[in-house]
Amino acid sequence: MxxxxxxxxxxxxxxxxxxxxxxxxxxxxxxxxxxxxxxxxxxxxxxxxxxxxxxxxxxxxxxxxxxxxxxxxxxxxxxxxxxxxxxxxxxxxxxxxxxxxxxxxxxxxxxxxxxxxxxxxxxxxxxxxNCSTIQMVAALEPLKQAYGLNKIIVSTYQAVSGAGANAVTEMKEQSKAVLEGQDHTPEYLPVKGDKKHYPIAFNAIPQIDMFEENGFTFEEMKMINETKKIMHDAELEVAATCVRLPIETGHAESVYVEIESDDVSVEQIRELLSNAPGVTLQDDPTNQVYPMPVDAVGKPDVFVGRIRQDLDRKNGFHMWIVSDNLLKGxxxxxxxxxxxxxxxxxxx
Structure with a gap:
């Protein structure tokens, strides 16, 4: 056939x-x-x-x-x-x-x-x-299906390639200029069309896309609204802070979630994610095993590690999520x- x-x-x-x-x-x-x-x-x-x-x-x-x-x-x-x-x-x-x-x-x-x-x-x-939304929901959907989700708080550490090829070139040229003690004038980041531009070399810029009236950026609101739509849950509490780092490829995210159950262990979540489609678990802190952007480049999966229970809330968990923003994203x-x-x- x-x-x-x-x-x-x-x-x-x-x-x-x-x-x-x-x-x-x-x-x-x-x-x-x-x-x-x-x-x-x-x-x-x-x-x-x-x-x-x-x-x-x-x-x-x-x-x-x-x-x-x-x-x-x-x-x-x-x-x-x-x-x-x-x-x-x-x-x-x-x-x-x-x-x-x-x-x-x-x-x-x-x-x-x-x-x-x-x-x-x-x-x-x-x-x-959005690339940053994709990797987060891929990692969190198994938790939602198994235990229910009440709240997500995410801080992103996003690669410059998400802003385009010119931004990547600027990062490399800026880095060379800084190392050689030369002046440089930023033109592309955080947003080409915004009023001010800041260097990305050896820096962290807490702005991705334009600011909205509520103080969140458009990128942050994309993560918030897209997550609710994809997961079919308008009542899900989601907050995001999106930051650009001098990384060429590979977005990383620190994610805090609150599930509906108070009696779930870290080991149960690890077991769940180890069998989740499109997810690779890299979580062995005793041997310093955790996801990093440099290792995710060119790979289609979403990588999850640093899973730990919150110290104050039994239903709260922290994790670290990494993926190639140009590939899976x-x-x-x-x-x-x-x-x-x-x-x-x-x-x-």
């Missing part, structure tokens, strides 16, 4: 996440009959290797999606808002890696390990959550969604 193959388009094919999507599609041997690579006009004409063949990147236009079955978008929210509806009109299912549609009521926001069933409710567009989760769509016979 032959495997059904699909016409797949990748929008933003020359960007960091787009490149990772293409690489992941190849590594996973996703059944592709035709691969269409799309980008802005300035990147059109670039050649990208896929399964030993050179594929020429084309300029993304509404008509680019004629005959496309699946379109993976990672070219910025403005492009998604402009072109995703056109892709759907031409019959494609869109998996969008921007924040453009995440909180739309009729758009499923999906992490396959958590809420794969929501794919059945799509109306053409499926949203990929973006490209791999998108391809996982594509694989789920095919396996569930939703992609036709």
């Amino acid at each position: 032959s495997v059904k193959q699909f016409h797949v388009a990748v929008v933003g094919a020359t960007g960091a996440v787009g490149q990772q999507m293409i690489k992941t599609l190849e590594e996973r041997d996703f059944p592709i009959s035709t691969l269409t690579l799309l980008s802005s006009s300035r990147s059109a004409g670039t050649k990208v290797s896929f399964k030993g063949q050179e594929v020429t990147v084309q300029e993304a236009k509404p008509e680019s999606f004629i005959g496309v079955d699946l379109a993976l978008f990672s070219a910025g929210g403005g492009i998604s808002k402009q072109l995703a509806p056109a892709a759907v009109r031409h019959g494609a299912i869109v998996v969008d890696n921007t924040s453009a549609f995440r909180m739309n009521e009729d758009v499923p926001l999906v992490v396959p390990e958590v809420n794969e069933r929501d794919l059945n409710d799509h109306k053409g567009i499926i949203a990929n959550p 973006a490209a791999w989760n998108s391809v996982q969604i594509a694989e789920s769509l095919a396996a569930l016979n939703i992609l036709k």
